[in-house]
Amino acid sequence: xxxxxxxxxxxxxxxIQAIKGISFEVNEGEVIALIGANGAGKTTILHxxxxxxxxxxxxxxxxxxxxxxxxxxxxxxxxxxxVPEGRRIFAELTVLENLKMGAYTRSDKKxxxxxxxxxxxxxxxxxxxxxQIAGTLSGGEQQMLAMGRALMxxxxxxxxxxxxxxxxxxxxxxxFDIIREISESGTTVLLVEQNAKKALSIADRAYVxxxxxxxxxxxxxxxxxxxxxxxxYLGE
Amino acid sequence: MGSVLEQLINGLGTGSIYxxxxxxxxxxxxxxxxxxxxxxxIIMVGAYVLYVTVTQFKLPVIAAVAITVTFCAVLGIxxxxxxxxxLRKAPSLAVLITAIGxxxxxxxxxxxxxxxxxxxxxxxxxxxxxxxxxxxxSGVTLVTLIVTMICMITLSLFISKTKAGSAMRxxxxxxxxxxxxxINVNRTISMTFAIGSALAAVAGILFVCQYQxxxxxxxxxxxxxxxxxxxLGGIGSVPGAMIxxxxxxxxxxxxxxxxxxxxxxxxxxxxxxxxxLVKPSGLLGKNRIEKV
Ligand SMILES: Nc1ncnc2c1ncn2[C@@H]1O[C@H](COP(=O)(O)OP(=O)(O)OP(=O)(O)O)[C@@H](O)[C@H]1O
Ligand SMILES: [Mg+2]
Numbered sequence: 001x002x003x004x005x006x007x008x009x010x011x012x013x014x015x016i017q018a019i020k021g022i023s024f025e026v027n028e029g030e031v032i033a034l035i036g037a038n039g040a041g042k043t044t045i046l047h048x049x050x051x052x053x054x055x056x057x058x059x060x061x062x063x064x065x066x067x068x069x070x071x072x073x074x075x076x077x078x079x080x081x082x083v084p085e086g087r088r089i090f091a092e093l094t095v096l097e098n099l100k101m102g103a104y105t106r107s108d109k110k111x112x113x114x115x116x117x118x119x120x121x122x123x124x125x126x127x128x129x130x131x132q133i134a135g136t137l138s139g140g141e142q143q144m145l146a147m148g149r150a151l152m153x154x155x156x157x158x159x160x161x162x163x164x165x166x167x168x169x170x171x172x173x174x175x176f177d178i179i180r181e182i183s184e185s186g187t188t189v190l191l192v193e194q195n196a197k198k199a200l201s202i203a204d205r206a207y208v209x210x211x212x213x214x215x216x217x218x219x220x221x222x223x224x225x226x227x228x229x230x231x232x233y234l235g236e
Numbered sequence: 237m238g239s240v241l242e243q244l245i246n247g248l249g250t251g252s253i254y255x256x257x258x259x260x261x262x263x264x265x266x267x268x269x270x271x272x273x274x275x276x277x278i279i280m281v282g283a284y285v286l287y288v289t290v291t292q293f294k295l296p297v298i299a300a301v302a303i304t305v306t307f308c309a310v311l312g313i314x315x316x317x318x319x320x321x322x323l324r325k326a327p328s329l330a331v332l333i334t335a336i337g338x339x340x341x342x343x344x345x346x347x348x349x350x351x352x353x354x355x356x357x358x359x360x361x362x363x364x365x366x367x368x369x370x371x372x373x374s375g376v377t378l379v380t381l382i383v384t385m386i387c388m389i390t391l392s393l394f395i396s397k398t399k400a401g402s403a404m405r406x407x408x409x410x411x412x413x414x415x416x417x418x419i420n421v422n423r424t425i426s427m428t429f430a431i432g433s434a435l436a437a438v439a440g441i442l443f444v445c446q447y448q449x450x451x452x453x454x455x456x457x458x459x460x461x462x463x464x465x466x467x468l469g470g471i472g473s474v475p476g477a478m479i480x481x482x483x484x485x486x487x488x489x490x491x492x493x494x495x496x497x498x499x500x501x502x503x504x505x506x507x508x509x510x511x512x513l514v515k516p517s518g519l520l521g522k523n524r525i526e527k528v
Contacts, residue, residue: 052415088416090410093402105417
């Protein structure tokens with residue numbers, strides 16, 4: 001059985017239906033890309049998975065737990081972390097305090113210190129700036145902080161919402177390298193991206209979203225060669 | 237009339253009481269983005285609870301103080317749960333009116349139970365007046381300064397150094413992101429109301445020891461002054477509330493002694509208007525755009 005199974009998900013904002021009966025699944029160890037144009041509903045799906053939005057109908061099964069019935073703050077301790085769109089770091093807290101918030105549900109102090117060292121190794125910039133107020137970091141550094149913060153919870157699956165948004169090409173490559181590393185270290189990845197080319201290049205499988213519906217899905221390499229995908233998302 | 241130093245110390249005394257109350261306004265604003273207009277009345281409830289525990293139940297002072305503070309903390313949590321929590325997504329005007337209604341409710345309850353006649357209350361602070369040269373400081377003022385200092389230092393350390401304190405700051409910045417970290421937002425809001433109300437209880441105790449009289453509207457004046465102090469310091473800012481409160485107390489005391497007691501309130505509000513003209517977000521307030 002898949003690690004994460006979404007079935008017949010329907011989400012509304014007031015009377016407007018943003019997600020129109022979507023089903024998909026993520027298997028353990030996979031990198032899944034969710035691509036689609038602005039307003040397709042990508043962020044809405046991630047917010048619904050981690051409990052920030054309640055769906056009107058549908059189920060979200062994560063390793064036997066129905067996430068729809070679990071309040072948002074109890075989801076991270078199940079092993080699911082979410083790097084939200086726009087990074088949403090705590091701008092007035094220091095870098096270190098932000099990272100510690102990521103480990104909020106973990107009580108083992110020693111283990112927390114070890115994880116912190118691991119994160120610092122992966123993101124040396126964060127170590128250099130650990131006492132800096134997070135709001136003063138550059139956009140790329142903030143994205144690293146948001147990812148580091150999510151990793152502090154030792155997730156088995158990590159949801160990332162447009163991690164490359166607004167970053168320079170150099171930073172974009174760095175971020176995608178890190179995502180690949182995260183995946184190679186055994187964490188399952190559900191990646192939402194507008195940068196479809198990059199996303200498909202590191203994904204195993206992908207789903208293409210259009211105005212609340214999944215219109216296409218399959219092997220990432222095959223989708224990269226699909227004519228309609230090429231035309232609509234790869235700018236070819 | 238005492239020396240300038242004496243006026244200054246008295247001003248610090250009242251000001252630090254304002255600061256304790258202002259902390260409640262500012263913390264609740266920071267986390268729930270609302271002005272809790274019933275906050276001043278917690279002071280009044282604290283005063284009555286103290287009165288009942290000391291004079292009716294004849295409890296020792298320490299026990300009476302502990303019960304008063306606990307009672308107010310629980311009251312604060314309860315008010316949030318029943319009156320404000322259902323309105324989290326309501327327009328701010330609805331919340332404001334509810335808070336004003338809650339203030340009336342608390343005053344009316346006190347009126348029902350204790351009636352409108354002021355009750356004389358003998359200070360529970362049994363400390364001698366201290367004389368330093370020609371400056372005298374009353375025992376109540378001295379204790380007030382020490383107690384408020386301890387409260388403010390403890391609170392500052394709690395907010396800046398503990399996990400729960402960081403969680404509080406995280407929730408006041410971004411509730412959704414805080415939830416993604418595993419922080420229970422409802423519990424954090426409850427905790428904030430509890431702390432604010434506990435501080436108001438301490439302020440109430442110090443206040444009645446100073447004025448030695450209790451009535452149902454007792455919280456109104458210090459409440460509104462502390463609100464002004466919170467705005468002056470920058471609503472949402474914890475150090476701002478402390479500075480705003482102390483500043484307000486000192487300005488009041490100095491202008492009462494050297495300018496005119498009738499003009500004192502006008503001067504206080506004048507200072508507020510001036511500060512807000514120069515810095516609309518208050519002395520230490522941030523010019524942050526409200527996120528919805
Ligand atoms: N809070 C909201 N209230 C009302 N409508 C909303 C809200 N959030 C999103 N929507 C609408 O739901 C639809 C899906 O939005 P969503 O943010 O999920 O898209 P997205 O695929 O993440 O887009 P982008 O690539 O621009 O981030 C859009 O039409 C959007 O206008
Ligand atoms: Mg989005």
